[in-house]
Amino acid sequence: MTKRLLLIGIGLIGGSLALAVKRGAPDVRIIGHDAHLATLAEALRLGVIDEVATDFDAQASQADVIVLAAPVRQTKAMIQHLAQLPLQQTVIITDTSSTKATVEQTAAVLTAQDYTFIGGHPMAGSHKSGVQAAKAILFENALYMLTPANDRAAARIPELQHYLEGTKAHFLISSAQQHDQMVGMISHLPHLIAAGLIQQTAKYTKRLPQTIQLAAGGFRDVTRIAASNPKMWTDIILENRDNLVELLAMWQNEVALIQALVANGNEEAIHAFFAEAKTYREELPNKQRHALHGYSDLLIDIPDYPGVISEVTSVLAAAHISLTNIRVVETREDIMGILQISFQSTQERQRAKQVIEQATSFECSVLE
Numbered sequence: 001m002t003k004r005l006l007l008i009g010i011g012l013i014g015g016s017l018a019l020a021v022k023r024g025a026p027d028v029r030i031i032g033h034d035a036h037l038a039t040l041a042e043a044l045r046l047g048v049i050d051e052v053a054t055d056f057d058a059q060a061s062q063a064d065v066i067v068l069a070a071p072v073r074q075t076k077a078m079i080q081h082l083a084q085l086p087l088q089q090t091v092i093i094t095d096t097s098s099t100k101a102t103v104e105q106t107a108a109v110l111t112a113q114d115y116t117f118i119g120g121h122p123m124a125g126s127h128k129s130g131v132q133a134a135k136a137i138l139f140e141n142a143l144y145m146l147t148p149a150n151d152r153a154a155a156r157i158p159e160l161q162h163y164l165e166g167t168k169a170h171f172l173i174s175s176a177q178q179h180d181q182m183v184g185m186i187s188h189l190p191h192l193i194a195a196g197l198i199q200q201t202a203k204y205t206k207r208l209p210q211t212i213q214l215a216a217g218g219f220r221d222v223t224r225i226a227a228s229n230p231k232m233w234t235d236i237i238l239e240n241r242d243n244l245v246e247l248l249a250m251w252q253n254e255v256a257l258i259q260a261l262v263a264n265g266n267e268e269a270i271h272a273f274f275a276e277a278k279t280y281r282e283e284l285p286n287k288q289r290h291a292l293h294g295y296s297d298l299l300i301d302i303p304d305y306p307g308v309i310s311e312v313t314s315v316l317a318a319a320h321i322s323l324t325n326i327r328v329v330e331t332r333e334d335i336m337g338i339l340q341i342s343f344q345s346t347q348e349r350q351r352a353k354q355v356i357e358q359a360t361s362f363e364c365s366v367l368e
């Protein structure tokens with residue numbers, strides 16, 4: 001029987017989730033609601049949703065699953081609204097917010113009425129936003145955190161996972177509080193540091209104006225996420241404030257240690273510092289890399305002449321290999337750098353590597 005999924009907020013995450021649900025459970029009908037009418041029209045055009053929620057309250061009351069994928073504070077406001085409606089008693093309500101504890105506290109208005117609330121957070125994304133950036137493969141191989149509000153909700157996790165099968169994500173269950181501590185460390189603090197690094201660079205560039213022109217691969221890699229949506233990140237930081245204040249104090253200690261290390265100039269200690277970091281970085285669990293960021297990417301060292309990219313894509317087309325993403329990783333803005341191509345799977349990547357190396361003299365490598 002067709003199930004009805006109401007999606008609230010059809011941006012990068014909501015849109016990607018909708019596409020993934022369709023892939024895994026084609027009998028699910030996706031009804032979309034968004035604060036922006038233009039987004040709804042675009043979501044319909046792109047086939048992300050099947051229908052627009054023209055009568056929100058009535059359609060919420062008929063939904064089997066409700067997915068909230070708006071920015072965190074809007075999600076909390078929508079939860080308050082949903083709690084006023086006569087929802088189906090069997091409905092599963094979930095969200096995608098990057099913070100979980102305050103959302104779960106807000107969802108007490110739902111659980112008090114015996115509705116099922118399972119917090120959700122797919123640990124994959126991008127600095128891009130909006131439905132145009134949505135991709136069915138965004139969550140492939142990513143971790144997908146689930147934070148059930150109570151035992152009753154925990155018992156229904158398999159049902160929710162069934163809807164989310166098409167994400168091809170790996171699920172991890174935790175408490176909302178622990179989620180916020182861990183994600184504070186691995187996602188929120190890095191975003192603050194990346195933005196802080198950009199701020200420092202901007203100030204420094206006033207002193208030495210040419211500084212910014214020297215920004216090469218290292219600076220770009222470490223600051224990519226500083227280009228993320230400021231509205232979304234303001235919400236996240238405000239909602240995870242206490243953990244972040246603590247994490248920033250730990251970071252200050254870390255910076256003090258690094259400062260002492262550099263000031264002391266002890267070669268062995270500096271080498272050990274980088275060697276330990278390298279080992280830890282290289283041991284990052286592979287399955288946590290998702291399809292868009294390295295898991296099945298091929299790096300091609302291309303020379304700088306017109307038509308070189310189409311030369312590579314023609315070789316792939318001739319071998320019937322589809323790519324899912326392509327970009328030039330700029331090491332300098334005025335020269336060609338590395339061509340980074342993503343494939344659906346590591347097998348496709350392997351095939352691509354073989355055909356490109358056979359047909360060209362370009363060196364290919366993979367991210368491990």
Ligand SMILES: NC(=O)c1ccc[n+]([C@@H]2O[C@H](COP(=O)([O-])OP(=O)(O)OC[C@H]3O[C@@H](n4cnc5c(N)ncnc54)[C@H](O)[C@@H]3O)[C@@H](O)[C@H]2O)c1
Binds near residue numbers: 009078
């Ligand atoms: N971007 C990421 O990397 C990422 C990853 C995982 C989780 N998240 C979380 O997922 C959620 C969505 O993030 P996103 O990147 O898709 O943002 P986005 O800006 O791409 O999309 C958000 C959408 O919500 C809509 N919206 C805003 N207020 C609304 C309201 N009151 N009712 C209905 N729709 C409303 C917006 O119009 C927009 O279409 C956020 O809570 C974010 O913290 C983001």
Ligand SMILES: O=C(O)C(=O)C[C@]1(C(=O)O)C=C[C@@H](O)C=C1
Binds near residue numbers: 122
């Ligand atoms: O890849 C990125 O651009 C992201 O920032 C994704 C990222 C992260 O890894 O920090 C950002 C926010 C989310 O809540 C989950 C994932």
